[in-house]
Structure formats: structure tokens, C-alpha cells
Amino acid sequence: xxxxxxxxxxKKKSTGFKPREVASKQSGSxxxxxxxxxxxxSDYGPSKSAPKPTFKKPFDKKQDDAEKTRSFVQKxxxxxxxxxxxxxxxRLNKYIANSGMCSRRExxxxxxxxxxxxxxxxxxxxGYQVLRTDKVIFDGQGIVPxxxxxxxxxxxxxxxxxxxxxxxxxxVTDLVANASPYKLYPVGKLDRTSLGVILxxxxxxxxxxxxxxxxxxxxxxQVALDKKLDKDDLQAIKDGIRLDEGIAEVDHISxxxxxxxxxIGIELHLGWNRIVRRIFSKVGYEVxxxxxxxxxxxxxxxxxxxxxxxxxxxxxxxLKML
Numbered sequence: 001x002x003x004x005x006x007x008x009x010x011k012k013k014s015t016g017f018k019p020r021e022v023a024s025k026q027s028g029s030x031x032x033x034x035x036x037x038x039x040x041x042s043d044y045g046p047s048k049s050a051p052k053p054t055f056k057k058p059f060d061k062k063q064d065d066a067e068k069t070r071s072f073v074q075k076x077x078x079x080x081x082x083x084x085x086x087x088x089x090x091r092l093n094k095y096i097a098n099s100g101m102c103s104r105r106e107x108x109x110x111x112x113x114x115x116x117x118x119x120x121x122x123x124x125x126x127g128y129q130v131l132r133t134d135k136v137i138f139d140g141q142g143i144v145p146x147x148x149x150x151x152x153x154x155x156x157x158x159x160x161x162x163x164x165x166x167x168x169x170x171x172v173t174d175l176v177a178n179a180s181p182y183k184l185y186p187v188g189k190l191d192r193t194s195l196g197v198i199l200x201x202x203x204x205x206x207x208x209x210x211x212x213x214x215x216x217x218x219x220x221x222q223v224a225l226d227k228k229l230d231k232d233d234l235q236a237i238k239d240g241i242r243l244d245e246g247i248a249e250v251d252h253i254s255x256x257x258x259x260x261x262x263x264i265g266i267e268l269h270l271g272w273n274r275i276v277r278r279i280f281s282k283v284g285y286e287v288x289x290x291x292x293x294x295x296x297x298x299x300x301x302x303x304x305x306x307x308x309x310x311x312x313x314x315x316x317x318x319l320k321m322l
Contacts, residue, residue, distance in 0.1 A: 090145065092116065092128040095136060100148040100203065110138060148203040149180040150311040150319070154303040155198050161186040176200055176308050187211060188295075191274060196221070196292030197300040200308075206319065210296070216269040217296045217322070218251075221276050224289035228261035233283040237266075241282045245272050248279050296322060 090098075096107035096116065110116055114124045117137045130136060136143045153176055155161065161172045163185060172186055184200040187210050201207060209215060234255075240247040248270060256263040266276060277287045293299060297318060303309055311319075 089129040089131055092118065092123060092130050092136070093126075095130050095145045096138070096143055098145045098147050099143045100146075101138070101143065115139065144202075144204070146182045146202050148206070148316075149182060149184065149201060150203065150206075150316050151176050151179045151184060151200045151308050152298055152300075152303065152311055153198050153200060153308040154300040154305050155190055155194070155196055156306045157193055157195055160192050161189045161198055172198060172200065175306060179308055179310065188217075188271065189273075190292060194290045194292065195305070196290075197295045197298060197303075198292070199295060199298065210319075210322075213271070216271065218267065218269055218294065219271075219292060220265065220267045220294035222256065222289075222291045222293050223264045223266060223276065223280070223287055225262040225264065225280060226286040226288055229255070229264055229285065233285070234264075236283055237279060241279050243272065243275070243278055243282070248272070248275060250279070 092111060093104045093107040096102065096110065097104045102110070108126060111126065111128070112124055114122050115138060116123055118128070118130055118134050120135075132145060136145075153172055155172055155175075159170045159172050159175065163171065163173065172190075173184060176184055179200075180202065182202045184202055185207055187199040187201060187207060190196065190198050199210075210217065234253060237250060237253050240249045242248070248268075250266055250268045252265075252267040254265055255261055256265050266279075268275070272278075276290055280287050298311075298315065
């Protein structure tokens with residue numbers, strides 16, 4: 001029996017069997033990684049002195065990859081905008097192109113035709129350098145050397161969207177301060193307690209066009225009322241409610257499927273001030289939550305509350321075709 005035991009010991013030595021801890025040390029970083037994965041346990045059961053294993057919330061790899069892709073795309077768009085910021089002096093054709101009104105080649109044609117003035121002097125030579133403070137005029141209008149930027153924000157409650165108000169108030173422009181090297185202006189208004197999608201840009205032509213009283217844009221709102229909306233009142237809103245400006249006609253209104261009868265979806269093109277709240281107030285209801293989910297074909301999909309994204313080139317083209 002003693003001889004058999006010694007033979008067994010020799011066999012164990014000859015097989016190269018090592019305890020787990022020793023093997024992990026000799027196997028390099030891979031072994032170390034295996035050892036940490038069993039932290040809190042020994043080979044023969046749980047250790048009283050070892051800390052309890054922690055369990056992390058599993059993450060969705062597909063969703064994580066999508067977030068990284070969106071972040072990467074947004075960074076590239078922002079870097080492109082940042083590079084367009086003019087330096088101390090800049091070629092006149094680039095100055096004009098940065099305004100977004102035309103390409104550099106088209107700007108060269110305007111310059112050679114003598115259609116551009118700098119500080120009151122007509123410039124026709126190629127390669128002319130201008131300062132950011134110079135006054136450049138084409139076709140009677142001043143040119144600002146800023147590349148147009150279009151930012152879509154999912155507005156949270158508590159922020160105003162009017163740049164004329166006191167700077168002490170929280171403004172939507174504060175939320176997009178890092179979105180552009182230029183000053184951005186909100187297209188239209190959402191009052192302080194309203195939520196949802198709002199567009200900001202430095203494109204003065206688009207601002208003027210989209211905020212003109214005669215220009216109508218499609219808006220879709222999700223509304224929560226202080227009580228259930230009666231069917232007769234729903235029909236009255238469909239037929240049109242008379243307000244100070246005239247009859248407020250809605251394109252569509254309905255209960256939100258699967259929700260309580262105080263959850264309403266409403267679509268309209270009118271841009272009258274606080275029009276949705278005034279419509280419901282006229283029939284005896286108070287709007288507790290007003291969330292704009294679509295503006296001019298733009299939605300807040302994949303934009304968290306208080307976050308923003310830069311519009312794609314296709315989205316910008318769609319806006320220009322409105």
C-alpha cells in the first residue's frame with residue numbers, strides 16, 4: 001500500500017498538475033483575467049473573508065454600438081463646422097461661401113463680375129483678403145461669414161425659447177452652447193412649461209422664412225389634460241374653435257391609442273401664440289403637459305430630453321424645399 005501511494009505521488013508530479021492559483025500566475029495576463037473573474041470564491045467553496053461578487057446590469061451591445069455610431073457622426077459634423085470658422089484674414093470667395101449662399105467657384109464668378117463690395121469698394125480681383133470685421137455686400141444685402149448650422153433640440157421644461165428675454169432666465173440657447181462656434185437662434189417658440197422638439201440655427205434667411213406669419217409648418221403635439229376629453233368637445237375642436245385671430249382649424253385630433261382619455265394627439269399648421277393651450281381652454285380644459293413630437297417633419301427620435309443633434313444634409317435640404 002505504501003509503495004502504491006508513492007507511485008501515485010510520482011504520477012501527480014509527472015503530470016505537471018498545479019493548483020489553480022499557481023497556474024494563473026504562470027499563464028500571464030490571460031490567467032490573471034481568469035482569476036479575477038472568480039473573485040469572491042475559492043476552489044473549494046466561498047470564502048468568508050472574500051467580498052461578495054457584484055453583478056453588473058447587462059447592456060445591449062447593439063444599442064451601445066448605435067450610440068457610439070451616433071456620437072461619432074455628430075462629432076464629425078461638429079468638427080466640420082468648427083473648421084469653417086474664419087481666421088484673422090480670409091479669401092473673399094471663401095468668406096462668401098462660408099455664408100452658405102453659394103460655392104467658392106460661384107463666389108469667384110460674382111467677384112469677377114464686380115457684384116461684391118467690401119467696405120463700400122467694388123472688388124474684382126481674385127484672392128482678395130478680407131477681415132472678419134469688414135462689411136461685405138452682395139446684391140444690397142450684407143454677408144456674414146458663418147457656415148449655416150442647424151441643431152435640433154429636445155427641449156425640457158423650465159427653459160424659454162425667446163432670446164429677447166432677460167439673460168437670467170434659462171434659455172434653450174444655453175443647452176446648445178457647445179453645438180456651434182456661432183450664435184444660434186430658435187425657430188419659433190415653445191413656452192417655459194412646454195416640452196419637445198425645437199430647431200435652432202444661425203441661418204438668417206431660413207429664420208426669416210420659417211418665422212414669417214404667412215409661412216405654415218406642420219406641428220404634432222402630445223397633450224395631457226387635467227380631465228378626460230368629452231367626445232362632443234373633441235368634435236367641437238375638429239370643427240374649429242374661434243380665437244382672437246380667427247377660427248383655429250386643426251388638421252387632425254384624436255385620443256392616443258392605449259392611453260387614458262385625457263391623452264390627446266393634435267396636428268395643426270397654425271403658428272399662433274400658445275394656440276394649443278388656448279384651444280383646450282376655450283372648451284373648458286387645462287393643458288398639464290404639452291409635448292411637441294414633430295416640427296416641420298423633424299422628430300425627437302433618438303434625442304434624449306435636454307439633448308440635441310445636428311441635422312443631416314438631407315434634412316436641411318428638406319427644410320429649404322418647404
